[in-house]
Amino acid sequence: MLPLITLEEHYVSSALPPDADDLASHMELPPQLQSKLLDLDAERIKDLDTGSISLQVLSHGPLDADASICAKVNDELKAAITKHPKRLAGFALLPMAEPEAAAKELERCTKNLGFLGALVDCHLHGRFYDDNFFWPVFAKAEELDVPIYIHPTFSSDAMMSHYRGNYDEKIASALSAFGWGWHSDTGLHFLKLYCAGLFDKFPKLKIVIGHMGEMLPFQFDRCVGVSQRMFPQHKRGLKEVWDENLWITTSGMFSLPPLKCLLEVKGKEKVLFSVDYPFSANEKGRKFVEEIEASGILSEKELKAFGYGNAERLLKVKL
Incomplete structure (x- = not known):
């Protein structure tokens, strides 16, 4: 089995206060x-071995926390990485409600703790990051040359109106989350960032999204056509930004048809394997890699790049 790096892999800190606005406050685990x-x-290490994962990049589950709590959580993760430095790595948790503090925490985590970037929720209680209030974080990420992984989070109360209907509230919650909304909201977020001119402002910014592109690959050609009419003033077109500024992981999705679409639309040098542990099992990810290999849609060289080489280049690590 070839070595594997995974990038959208989660944990929850034991240092959270009882009233934390975190994963457990939104769903029963x-x-x-x-x-x-x-x-x-x-x-965790046993599960890595079972799934043939060489390096797991950890990020905290959805959490809105202030700067002091984020620092404690990141320090806790650093201590765990120190025990298993060849198996675990980290994305920083940032206090996105405090962008200047978030930028400082990103710098502390990358320079002092050795983290590889940050993972942020795809909105803050319904407020997306196309608002330039948040842009100090992106400025710092570009300066440090580290990626920002944009990850789904739970819908705000106002957003829930899109998902309620003639059915139980539990169904609405599922539609707003893993059933649909998590992915459409994150794909929309990338488009909103482009529309706001973020990538003209920060042309070297590195953004990562998961789940085979959060619905974007299937719709992308149409998006490009619309963007050409709507944003002639942008210095960089949507296709250029898609090609140069965006990396996409397979996290949580394990079937060939969406992967084939992604590879056709995105190309192979910025598509990366991931699992979405522990919500998906590492063994399931390993079996998917074996299925990809058997399918022949990637050459031996391309499969190595998909499994670990593209991640090595993005994250500046070496197995």
Whole structure:
């Protein structure tokens, strides 16, 4: 089995206050899943071995926290990485409600703790990052030359009106999250960032999204056509930004048809394997890599790039 790097892999800090606006406050987690999220030691390493994962880049589950809590959480993750430096790495948790503090925490985490970038929720209670209030974070990421991974989060109360209908509230919650909304909101977020001119302002910015591109690959040709009419003033076209500024992981999706679409639309040098652990099992990810290899849609060289080489270049690591 070739070595594998995974980038959208989660944990939950034991240092959170009881009233934290985190994953557990939005959904009921089975005990086994809670255990895996909290474990940063033996159980996690065992699961890495089972799934043939060489390096797992950890990021905290959805959480709106202030700068002091983010610092504690990041320090806790650093301690875990120090115990397993060849198996674990980190994306910083940032206090996005405090952009200047978030930029400073990103710098501290990358320069002092050795983190590889940051993962941020795809909105802050319904407020997306096309608002230039948040742009100090992107300015710092470009300066440090580290990626920002934009990850789905739970809908705000106002956003829930899109998902409610003639069915139970639990169904609406599922539609707003893993059933649809997480992915459409994150794909929309990338388009909103482009529309706002973020990539003209920060042309070297590196953005990562997961789940085979959050619905964008299938729709992308239409998006490009519309953008050419709507944004002639942009210095850089949507296709250029898509090609140069965006990396996409397979996290949480394990079927060939969407991967084939992604590879056709995105190209192969910025598509990266990921699992979405522990919400998806590392063994399932390993079996998907085996299925990809058997399908022949990637050459041996391309499969190595997909499994770890593209991640090595993006994250500046070496297995």
